[in-house]
Amino acid sequence: MKAQEAALGTLKMQRIELPSWAFGNSGTRFKVFRQPGVPRDTVEKVNDAAQVHKFTGVAPTVALHIPWDKVDDWAGLVQHAADQGVGLGTINANTFQDDDYRLGSVCHPDARVRQKAVDHLLECIDIMDATGSRDLKLWFADGTNYPGQDDIRARQDRLAESLAIVYQRLGPNQRMVLEYKLFEPAFYTTDVPDWGTALVHCLTLGDKAKVVVDTGHHAPGTNIEFIVASLLRAGRLGGFDFNSRFYADDDLMVGAADPFQLFRIMFEVVKADALKPDAAVSYMLDQSHNIEPKIAGQIRSVMNVQEATAKALLVDGDALANAQRAGDVLGANAVFMDAYNTDVRPLLVAVRAALGLDEDPLAAFTRSGYADRVIRERVGGEQAGWGA
Ligand code: LRH
Numbered sequence: 001m002k003a004q005e006a007a008l009g010t011l012k013m014q015r016i017e018l019p020s021w022a023f024g025n026s027g028t029r030f031k032v033f034r035q036p037g038v039p040r041d042t043v044e045k046v047n048d049a050a051q052v053h054k055f056t057g058v059a060p061t062v063a064l065h066i067p068w069d070k071v072d073d074w075a076g077l078v079q080h081a082a083d084q085g086v087g088l089g090t091i092n093a094n095t096f097q098d099d100d101y102r103l104g105s106v107c108h109p110d111a112r113v114r115q116k117a118v119d120h121l122l123e124c125i126d127i128m129d130a131t132g133s134r135d136l137k138l139w140f141a142d143g144t145n146y147p148g149q150d151d152i153r154a155r156q157d158r159l160a161e162s163l164a165i166v167y168q169r170l171g172p173n174q175r176m177v178l179e180y181k182l183f184e185p186a187f188y189t190t191d192v193p194d195w196g197t198a199l200v201h202c203l204t205l206g207d208k209a210k211v212v213v214d215t216g217h218h219a220p221g222t223n224i225e226f227i228v229a230s231l232l233r234a235g236r237l238g239g240f241d242f243n244s245r246f247y248a249d250d251d252l253m254v255g256a257a258d259p260f261q262l263f264r265i266m267f268e269v270v271k272a273d274a275l276k277p278d279a280a281v282s283y284m285l286d287q288s289h290n291i292e293p294k295i296a297g298q299i300r301s302v303m304n305v306q307e308a309t310a311k312a313l314l315v316d317g318d319a320l321a322n323a324q325r326a327g328d329v330l331g332a333n334a335v336f337m338d339a340y341n342t343d344v345r346p347l348l349v350a351v352r353a354a355l356g357l358d359e360d361p362l363a364a365f366t367r368s369g370y371a372d373r374v375i376r377e378r379v380g381g382e383q384a385g386w387g388a
């Protein structure tokens with residue numbers, strides 16, 4: 001019973017940040033299926049995110065993407081979010097949608113284009129000053145499509161130079177978190193393709209530079225929990241972009257494609273005691289609900305992270321350590337699998353009861369009629385999307 005009680009306490013304090021862009025229309029190069037009731041602006045995205053927090057109790061902040069979520073009155077948006085019971089979180093820069101960035105942004109051969117990209121990143125820090133956000137999240141689409149197209153080392157020099165300028169601008173309580181991705185949209189080299197490259201740049205920059213792990217950004221078969229354990233060991237895990245995939249950067253609901261992988265990842269997080277706020281690791285969803293209802297999709301995703309976390313918290317650490325020390329391979333694996341095979345739904349019902357919430361967030365949200373109401377109300381105007 002003791003483990004369950006401890007887990008309940010930890011699960012009540014879990015914090016999962018939501019991506020504003022998950023509430024807008026999204027898709028693939030083949031089609032973006034528009035959905036009725038989709039937000040038309042940042043205020044409506046914040047309203048939808050607040051619904052996820054209202055019914056789960058563990059999603060109190062919304063990550064923004066610039067320029068998709070740019071507003072004229074940042075103080076007004078901060079106040080509106082607070083009125084909705086949420087806060088504004090990570091600021092995501094965007095140097096992947098301007099025609100000037102065809103050959104890259106901070107790695108572009110032309111210094112004028114690099115300066116344009118750096119100016120955008122500096123503007124994002126101005127926005128962080130206005131929203132009180134801690135993290136500037138940097139994902140660069142930069143790369144090449146053909147061997148010989150550009151100088152691989154020179155691009156790394158340009159990247160390092162650009163990041164150093166931005167790093168200098170960070171305030172005392174601000175950080176930059178650098179996200180790597182194996183490929184896409186570039187298909188030969190990507191300038192920040194893996195955790196090693198991201199870590200080298202962060203170590204060069206300084207303590208306020210950390211690495212972001214996005215579950216969909218790895219080659220098939222990559223042992224992501226090994227990367228997580230290694231970055232936590234180095235004190236350089238800055239954030240997580242949760243989603244899942246069967247093939248590439250599918251951005252499906254976290255835990256939907258591989259719940260066992262999510263459990264293994266959360267076990268490394270729990271074992272490093274990195275769930276607690278002062279571990280300063282931001283856990284964010286980064287998903288695209290291309291065909292499914294978006295708010296319900298976010299609620300289900302939060303529940304999937306809670307389930308994996310609950311199972312990870314129930315691994316009998318002493319029994320595992322004893323079996324590992326004894327070289328009892330099957331014994332150790334059995335301890336690990338016992339936790340994974342534990343039905344934690346009753347524990348999560350208890351967590352929600354302790355938070356004064358309905359035991360089934362999805363059913364409660366559906367009963368609230370919010371989804372039908374916004375479909376009725378949000379008529380006209382331009383639905384939000386990736387603006388590509
Ligand atoms: C890139 C990425 C990045 C975001 C974008 C929405 O694939 O994961 O984190 O900027 O998705």
Ligand code: MN
Nearest residue numbers: 179214241286
């Ligand atoms: Mn991501």
